[in-house]
Amino acid sequence: MGMLCQELGNEGIHQSIRQSAGLMMKNAIEAKNFERQRELSERWMGVDQNTRNQIKTMILHSLGSTDATVGTVAGQIVAAIANIELNLGQWGELIGLLLERVQNATTSLSKKSALQCLGFICEVVQSDILTSQSNAILTAVADGAAKKETNPPEVRFTALQALANSLTFIRENFNREEERNYVMQIVCEATQTPDSADVQVMGFECLVKIIAMYYDFMTVYMQKALYGLTLVGMRHNNERVVLQAIEFWSTICEIECDRNYAIQDGDTSMPCYHFAMGAAPETIPVLLHIMTTQEEDEDGDEWTPSMAAATCLQLFASVCGSNIIQYVLPFIKQHIVHENWRYRDTACMAFGSIIDGPEPQEMSQLVTEALPVLLQLVSDQSPVVKDSAAWTLGRICENLLEVIQPQEIQAIVDAVIRGLNDTPKIAGSCAWSITCLAEQLGTKNHQDATSSLSPYFEPLVGALMTASQKPGVDTNFQQSAFEAISVLIENSAKDCSPLIANLCQMTVDRLAYTVTQVGNLVGDDERRAYYQNQANLCSILTSIIHYDPVPIRAGADIIMQNLLVVISNAHKDSTVKEEAFVAIGAVASAVEGDFLRYMDSLMPFILAALTNYEDYTVCSIVLGVLGDVCRALGDSILSYCEPLINSIGQLLSYPNLHRKVRPSCLSAIGDLSLAIGGKFEVYVHPAMGIIGDISNQLMYIPQFTQEQYDYVVETREAIAEAYVGICQGLKQAEKGALLVNYANQIFGFLEVATQEAEKSESYVKIMMGLLGDLADTIPPGHLKAFFGAPWVAQFIKDVKTDRHCNPETKNYARWTRELIRRQL
Incomplete structure (x- = not known):
């Protein structure tokens, strides 16, 4: 530990070596796992006090390094040690030392490093331990975050980060109006920093945390500043600022939804101040505009302003209820057939986003009127519009299927079956729509003679199986398709039994075939697709067995034989092993005492899974x-x-x-x-x-x-x-x-x-x-x-x-x- 500490503090060696030494030291005293952290804490406290003091002195010295990266790593180490020692009543002088460094810093870098270290400590150390020093900490970070010449943007940004991390233990300060006003002034000024988008983003992040923790204090600030500031932020030309401004309103909506539910249940201890309702007339048009900024090639894994705006609109609908219609319906009617695909898409997305907000009777007529247009949009020229239309159909199936006439259900089924042959993203949305349709039309009692799902079961399962088994099929869509098949099975009535029996045989045959193909795999992509397909087949098999375990008993031997081979051949990075074990559990429930004949073959796999503790998902599943x-x-x-x-x-x-x-x-x-x-x-x-x-x-x-x-x-x-x-x-x-x-x-x-x-x-x-x-x-x-x-x-x-x-x-x-x- 001492040698690593010396390497970190050595200004004469390369930054990468110093950084590596610091990270090794940090990992020697900090872990995410509770038990491991306790072990590391005991090991650290087992070092004699003089040695520990020497190490801490050297780390604090490295905190003042002229290399910002080294200073950051040193700050993380200080925080890791503080998390151990402050909880034990030791190193009580640390916060004072850091505050002194903030106040007496001669360079912006040294001030930034000290503030950053304070922020790390505020993030990891139990809040009640720091409460006694909250006044001094708040004074230091607020001073660093304030708008003044001695605070360059990088210092303000770091101080705002520390402020965000300190919000949990400055409640007493926030209870005092004068101090609260000062903090709110600093944060609001940060959101209006034209020369630094980083400071603006961090200012809005602070506002999001403040509204989440101190909602009850916010009425006066909403009226005087926050409405206007967030609207300006949502119109900003920097996407990161826009995202945080939207997140502010999403957070408010979530808080007010929770409080409204509590009030409905008779709990009046947390009043709702209806900020979202009051802001809706001005905020929702801005959200709709942001939704029109989507791009055709947006990556679903990247969180964009248009996605955030759609999510926020959905939350507004939840809290505003039927009142949302007046703010959104005019836009939908005006743009649902607009020549610009972005406006068609936004109108479609907006309709889907608000469906579960208003009372069903308020939406029923609107759904009836919109359905023919939505069915057309599933075949729109724009792939983005088609995807949104398929998603909106799913939302209707999920929430308002009771207002749909039988002939219209057939039209929905036809539309989503066509969509299964489209691009992977559109096909995935159609698969999800089928899932929603099955959950609403079907029955959980498999002994029911029939259900409203029965007429559509065969064409839906057939289309999903065909689309999911095409050569080169997208693995994400394939998984969505098999999930939809599982839900169809889980919600099917007794009259679907012959179809499910055929599906069972087909699934068993396909699984058996895949087992013979493991030696023919070429390349990582082919292997991933292979194992994902096996995992999907195992999942389907599990659903079939749960539907009706009796017919499975005759074919249990071949099923178990293939499942054990699947487990034996499974790649460590695939999920097939988990799905195969779950299927084995279903077989055990189906054959009951006859399962004993498989135990000698199964036990080595169970014991191997219980030995491989690092693969905790498989461990948990095997225990189940x-x-x-x-x-x-x-x-x-x-x-x-x-x-x-x-x-x-x-x-x-x-x-x-x-x-x-x-x-x-x-x-x-x-x-x-x-x-x-x-x-x-x-x-x-x-x-x-x-x-x-x-x-x-x-x-x-x-x-x-x-x-x-x-x-x-x-x-x-x-x-x-x-x-x-x-x-x-x-x-x-x-x-x-x-x-x-x-x-x-x-x-x-x-x-x-x-x-x-x-x-x-x-x-x-x-x-x-x-x-x-x-x-x-x-x-x-x-x-x-x-x-x-x-x-x-x-x-x-x-x-x-x-x-x-x-x-x-x-x-x-x-x-x-x-x-x-x-x-x-």
């Missing part, structure tokens, strides 16, 4: 498939339990294991216990050790971000499900007494888990279910002290009296209470 296999085999899986439990334990021991895998591991343990019942006795101790370790690890994971909070909650739910599986498995064999030795562990987990401030309905139900299963499984009288703990009664009472809990959850609470009474 293991649940399907457990439910299919029951206690017949016993002979495979030992290697499975060992593999899961080994998987969980990897410090860099992706967070998504841990909950799946826990669920798999519960599935295994439930499957083999009392025979799980020999695995209780190792399983409890695994679960206990993960439960303890949660205590050390900070919940500063939404991602961290979600991970903790998701893992707690998985822990509870694992305990439930073990409880229910042992109860079947009347071996519940085995859990007495683990009472401290289980009840300790439950006590912490039930104290969570914000608990979802599913979270409450899982925890209540575990408490009830414990009371139902453990012989009465063994754990009176645990079941009689005050927190247990309080948790049950809170659920029973919570007006937000549904009747099913409250019944869980009553059931649990009755079982606990027997324990006491």
Whole structure:
């Protein structure tokens, strides 16, 4: 570490070497993975204090480098160390040192580097740790962002970045009108900086964050400045400025939608000030104009002003409801058949964008009038117009299909089938329209004799299969086509069974054929297309099996044989392995106990997937498939339990294991216990050790971000499900007494888990279910002290009296209470 530090600070060597040394040092103390970060933090704090102080001194020296890139890397390292030490109450003088550098800087570069470092720290360090120094930090960054001669654009830009990162912990400052006015003045001035688009963009980014965090303070600023500033920004000649100005209004619309929904549900704690409604007359015409700036060759992966404007219009429709019609309909009527394709396209896109905003009765007549024109536009000379028309038809199918007459549905079907043979982008939009059509016309009950989808099932599936199997077909379209076929199957009625049986045989035959072609692949593009096609076929097969598992049983051997070969040949960068495993899970559910004959062949692939922890997606899917296999085999899986439990334990021991895998591991343990019942006795101790370790690890994971909070909650739910599986498995064999030795562990987990401030309905139900299963499984009288703990009664009472809990959850609470009474 010291040598890397010296290399970073050595002004006599090349910049690239210094930068590489700095990045290596940063990566030695910072990681995205929670567990890995904890390990790196412990390693850093294990270095003796004198050495750490020397390193920090050298890094701060490098922060003042005359090379801006080196200064940036040094700032990132300082922030990484600060994220460790400030959380532990150390390096308390750091913020003061940086503020002193900002105030006493002799060059714009040194000032910029210090401000940038402050910004990095504000971004990564827990906000409440910095709150005590918010006044000094705000003063420094606001001074750097202010419009004055001593602040060149690059300093203002960096200061604005730091300001954006500090908004989470300056709430007290923002509560004070004078300080709030000063911040808003600086940010508004930044949006009007003609000599620097970067400063303008950053100013608008700050406004977006401010409106998201401090919406309730914004009324006076909206009236005096923000309406006008954002309209000017949306008319700017720099696309980045335009995008951020549009994002400002998109953010407002999202906030006001959420608040309106809350008010409708009876929550009046967060009022809506209807900024979007008030701005609609002036803002929507500007959005429509921006939508006319699209280009024919726009890349769908590049976010453009026209795309942003269309999205913003859709959000305006959501918040304005039926009022949106008066601002958009005149434009649509005037331009839907305009000679300029850009105006035809914008009118079409605008119609599709507002469809789900107004009340259905307000839109029904408009849809009826517009449909013949839209059907014509699907065959327009402009590919862009055709694509938008296909998308708009999908929006109609998704939201207002009930107003369409049967003969018009046939016209829509004909139009989208024609579109499947167009360019990949248009064909993809048509495939999505078919997906929407299937979801609205079909049925989720496959035993229904027929549905409104049935007459169109065969031509739609046939057209999709034909278009998706053309030589050289675009892989993105092919995936959209197969997704549409899956949705058609999932929403089909009983009278489609013969067609689906034929489709099943065709799919199995095609999959078998692809298996024979792996040796003929030439080039990376051909390989990618090959594996994507296999993945799509596996996905279709899964949908068919779920539709009707009975006919699959006769052909299960050949299906499993091909799926195992697909997994064996799968390329590491393809998704085919995931889809093949999911299909295997469907086969297991279909053939049930007969699946045992495939286990010897399947186990090596399962164990290999559980060993390859870096491929976390496959790991998670295989663990889920293991649940399907457990439910299919029951206690017949016993002979495979030992290697499975060992593999899961080994998987969980990897410090860099992706967070998504841990909950799946826990669920798999519960599935295994439930499957083999009392025979799980020999695995209780190792399983409890695994679960206990993960439960303890949660205590050390900070919940500063939404991602961290979600991970903790998701893992707690998985822990509870694992305990439930073990409880229910042992109860079947009347071996519940085995859990007495683990009472401290289980009840300790439950006590912490039930104290969570914000608990979802599913979270409450899982925890209540575990408490009830414990009371139902453990012989009465063994754990009176645990079941009689005050927190247990309080948790049950809170659920029973919570007006937000549904009747099913409250019944869980009553059931649990009755079982606990027997324990006491």
